[in-house]
Amino acid sequence: MISGSSPFDGLPMFASDQDIAVAIVGKKAAGDWLKTRFPAIEKAPGFPKVDPLHGGRPVPLVKLFYDTYLHVPKAGRGMPDGEENEGAWKRSRQKA
Template structure:
């Protein structure tokens, strides 16, 4: 007895497969009822490029379904164990990357934000609510770098890359804004 699936093309329609499996009389019921039920149990999907199901996989699926090929069942159809800790760890890492890292108080955050938004500002006198103490605190956290004194004798400051990155993180963390 020859295998009826061996007479089919490499990619066959549901109707062709149904006729090969259950015969012409029951083919329409098989297409409407059985194939959708089998798909929930791993029956090969229609290949959109070839507009049909791959017949070798259909044959393999039936061999497994009827218990002919136990090795394939163990390798392909057993439910894998999910490792949620990998997903949680990466989610935690992504969250920590977004989190502000310099632990700035509100006064320092406002001063740093003002300096980033106004790159021409260099002294504490030009930053609303800031003093040299505020600038020293920002410098100790790595957000500012002290420069030379200006013509009036005031200390000058420049925002570092770490300071600009912290403002990006602060904006993202507090409201999802990305101003820079």
């Protein structure tokens, strides 16, 4: 999400598969996605199981699964702010 928000932010800590599907593909596509795609993703390594005590899947773990699946960088590990390469810039100017 470009704005920094996540579609999972509005969900409770444990959510139904329907609610998770809406967060992932939107309300219009959720029903079809649950029937055609969800059975495969549900079996993927790392996708959380339904917690029997809470009756839903743990949303933080679903989000972690998708962050890993989509190779989303962890906070604080994005682009360097420039200080890390400061020496490299000085060296190249000194050679010129």
